[in-house]
Amino acid sequence: MSEPVVEARGLVQIYEAGTTREVRVLRGVDLRVLPGEFLSVVGQSGSGKSTLLNVLGALDVPTSGTVRIDGIDLAGLAPDELADVRNRKVGFIFQFHHLLGEFTCLENTLMPLFLRGGTPSKAEVGRVKELLERVELSDQLHKRPSQMSGGQQQRAAVVRAMAASPRLVLADEPTGNLDSRSGARVFEVLRDVARQEGVAFLMVTHDQRLAGQADRCLRMEDGLLSETACPRPGD
Amino acid sequence: MRFEAYVAARYLRASPGQTFLTVGAVAIAVTVVVFINSLIGGLQIRLLRDNIGSLPHVTVRPAPPDPVPLQDVLPAEPGTVHTSRIQKLSExxxxxxxxxxxxxxxxxxxxxxxxxxxxxxxxxxxxxxxxxxxxxxxxxxxxxxxxxxxxxxxxxxxxxxxxxxxxxxxxxxxxxxxxxxxxxxxxxxxxxxxxxxxxxxxxxxxxxxxxxxxxxxxxxxxxxxxxxxxxxxxxxxxxxxxxxxxxxxxxxxxxxxYEVDSWMQEQAMFVNGFRAQDQSRMMISFFSLLASAFGIASVLIVSVVRKSREIGILKSMGTRDRQIMGIFTLQGLFVSLLGSAVGCGAAWLLLDFLSGIRQVARFGKTDQLFPVSFDPSLFLYAAGAAILSTMLASLLPARRAASMNPVEVLRGE
Structure with a gap:
């Protein structure tokens, strides 16, 4: 059996601890995600889904519990080391695509490679261009985000998340800001790319139809994560 | 540093209006510093030449002989006490x-x-x-x-x-x-x-x-x-x-x-006036650079606030805090370098123009109406001071950008 890409144990996240405004967002989350697995996480707003993604993606530090990404224990890592984990092991996709407005589509997708300090190699650029071709953005390479549609921008965000060959991609409502047709197209791209690249995929969504297409479905409720039956068409 | 320079340059190019204003602020400060210092410097050289040009800076004379007490001159007689008051010898x-x-x-x-x-x-x-x-x-x-x-x-x-x-x-x-x-x-x-x-x-x-x-x-x-x-x-x-x-x-x-006199003692009032001029030009230079630095700091702070979403996404991609800081300090550096170059050029043209204006002096001679002192090192000092003050001004917004919590910024969406 292969090693899990993500292994989280007893994750607790408390904000404003010890004050009257204390909020317990995660109450002891355990999770294992294997390479190539495609998981969906559903749950009501405020149930802790986004916090879970932030903690798993080394953007946020849990109050207690451990997270291992591709065998690396995040506990005790320095900020620069956490940044390195985010760059090399994790890709993020956000609801509002968050492309950088000053850069072209190609530059945005190469950004995770570029911030390593040097010009991306020809092979890396070639791979990114191939991904852009797969998501049908070959003709948008030199366009600014403002010149692209919402669906095109989100597909570019998918390619950017994959550009540095991460082991884990975390997507927070990746289709939430798109119409159903564009959303379905983006989801298709996500799933295909994840499978072809062997990347573990954790997607937070409110869309029951998209959640149902995952390999495994998880439900977040009051800070606790539980496995649930994936909703199937007609549910 | 290539990544930081790449992003910083792009940010500057993407906001030409903002870049123009910040570069202009530095350029004006450098122009004022060079111009004021050259003009006052030139005036001081003329003042020095007119007032002390024909005077020695230091004059050395033989030391005055010490007065000799009376008892050293008169023969000592038993029972006689000499008293004397020592006073300066006549010239x-x-x-x-x-x-x-x-x-x-x-x-x-x-x-x-x-x-x-x-x-x-x-x-x-x-x-x-x-x-x-x-x-x-x-x-x-x-x-x-x-x-x-x-x-x-x-x-x-x-x-x-x-x-x-x-x-x-x-x-x-x-x-x-x-x-x-x-x-x-x-x-x-x-x-x-x-x-x-x-x-x-x-x-x-x-x-x-x-x-x-x-x-x-x-x-x-x-x-x-x-x-x-x-x-x-x-x-x-x-x-x-x-x-x-x-x-x-x-x-x-x-x-x-020896007995030594310096022109500074003899012309104490002139020296005081000269030093007051020096302090004035330093104050003007300081406040020009300060105003420029405040302007740039405020523009960059607004820029950081406007770009908080981009900063959050860059951090989520693995950009380190010091890289974020580098992006904003490099913006300050680029602005200060460009502003200093423009300011030095403008100051040079202005001084060149003013130094060419002649006025009629006595005995059929002409001299400069504005006695400008062209000192190349002044351009370097002004540019250096502008670069330093701009870099210091950019540190605050850069630190603010670097310390942004990406989770909070992205949650803010």
């Missing part, structure tokens, strides 16, 4: 012996550029029945020239090849006495010696005191007029830095024991 003429030896000693002091043994004394200039009290300064003209710089102030005749029976005098004195080139005048010294001299040159130093009350002779002629033999009354010194005169004077006094 008597004192001369420096072996002046070339003293010159050799003084030449060893730091910053000395010229030395001239001189005989100075009071005399009357007689022309017919009219008499004028004058200060006579006798020295070897080429050596004296390095102290007083009379050649440039000469409006008629000659000075450097002055003969032993010739003198040069100021145009005011010449006018008062009604003498011109080639005319003969008599000098009567306090020692009672009378000599006849022919007027070989007339000068205009710009200083009324010199132009109206001083005549220059050769050293030999003055030694004869004041009966000093081969001695001189003082050694006049010129320094590389006029404002080091007090320090050099103190050093000579303490190490050689």
């Amino acid at each position: 008597i003429r004192r001369d420096l012996e072996n002046p070339e030896k003293v010159v050799a000693q003084l030449s060893l002091f730091e910053g000395v550029t010229a030395l001239s043994p001189a005989v100075r004394g009071q005399a009357f200039l007689l022309r017919g029945s009219r008499r004028f009290g004058v200060t006579v300064s006798g020295a070897d003209p080429p050596r004296q020239e390095r102290i007083v710089g009379l050649q440039d102030d000469l409006v008629a005749g000659r000075w450097l090849d002055l003969g032993p029976d010739e003198l040069v005098l100021g145009f005011r004195l010449a006018g008062d006495a009604g003498v011109g080139l080639g005319d003969r005048v008599r000098l009567v010294s306090a020692e009672g010696v009378t000599e006849v001299f022919r007027v070989a040159g007339i000068f205009d130093t710009g200083s009324n005191a010199v132009d109206q009350g001083q005549v220059f002779l050769t050293l030999r002629a003055a030694q004869a007029l004041f009966r000093t033999g081969r001695n001189v009354s003082s050694i006049q010194m010129k320094l590389r830095e006029p404002f080091q005169a007090d320090r050099v004077a103190l050093s000579i006094r303490s190490s050689l024991g």
Whole structure:
């Protein structure tokens, strides 16, 4: 059996601890995600889904519990080391695509490679261009985000998340800001790319139809994560 | 650093209006600093030249003899007690012996550029029945020239090849006495010696005191007029830095024991005014740079707030805090480099234009209306100060950007 890409144990996240405004967002989350697995996480707003993604993606530090990404224990890592984990092991996709407005589509997708300090190699650029071709953005390479549609921008965000060959991609409502047709197209791209690249995929969504297409479905409720039956068409 | 430079340059290019304003702020500050310093510097050089150009920076005289107490002079008799009050001796003429030896000693002091043994004394200039009290300064003209710089102030005749029976005098004195080139005048010294001299040159130093009350002779002629033999009354010194005169004077006094005067003591009011000017230009420079730095800091802070979403996404991609900081400090660096270059260019053009404006001076001469001091190092200093202040100003917004919590920024969406 292969090693899990993500292994989280007893994750607790408390904000404003010890004050009257204390909020317990995660109450002891355990999770294992294997390479190539495609998981969906559903749950009501405020149930802790986004916090879970932030903690798993080394953007946020849990109050207690451990997270291992591709065998690396995040506990005790320095900020620069956490940044390195985010760059090399994790890709993020956000609801509002968050492309950088000053850069072209190609530059945005190469950004995770570029911030390593040097010009991306020809092979890396070639791979990114191939991904852009797969998501049908070959003709948008030199366009600014403002010149692209919402669906095109989100597909570019998918390619950017994959550009540095991460082991884990975390997507927070990746289709939430798109119409159903564009959303379905983006989801298709996500799933295909994840499978072809062997990347573990954790997607937070409110869309029951998209959640149902995952390999495994998880439900977040009051800070606790539980496995649930994936909703199937007609549910 | 390539990533930071790449992003910083793109941010600047993407907001041309903001970039123009910030570069303009630095450029104006640099222009003001260079312009004010060049103009005031030029004015100060002219002031220095006009006020002390014809004066020695330091004058060395023999030390006054110490008064001798009465009991040291009178024979000691048993039962007799002498009491005495020591008071300053009345002014008597004192001369420096072996002046070339003293010159050799003084030449060893730091910053000395010229030395001239001189005989100075009071005399009357007689022309017919009219008499004028004058200060006579006798020295070897080429050596004296390095102290007083009379050649440039000469409006008629000659000075450097002055003969032993010739003198040069100021145009005011010449006018008062009604003498011109080639005319003969008599000098009567306090020692009672009378000599006849022919007027070989007339000068205009710009200083009324010199132009109206001083005549220059050769050293030999003055030694004869004041009966000093081969001695001189003082050694006049010129320094590389006029404002080091007090320090050099103190050093000579303490190490050689001579009586030493510096122009700074004699012209204390002028020195105070000069220093006030210096402080004014420093204040203007400081506040110009401060205003520019505040402007840039505020623009960059707004930029950081506007770009908080981008900063969050860059952090989520693995950008390190110091890289984020680098992006914003490099923006400050690019702005300051460009602004400094533009500011230096503008200042150069402005100074070049102003320095070309001439005004009519006396005796048919013209001089600059704005006596601009073109000092290339000033451009470097102004640019350096602007770059430093801009970099410091960009640190605050850069730190703010670097410390942004990506989770909070992205949650804010």
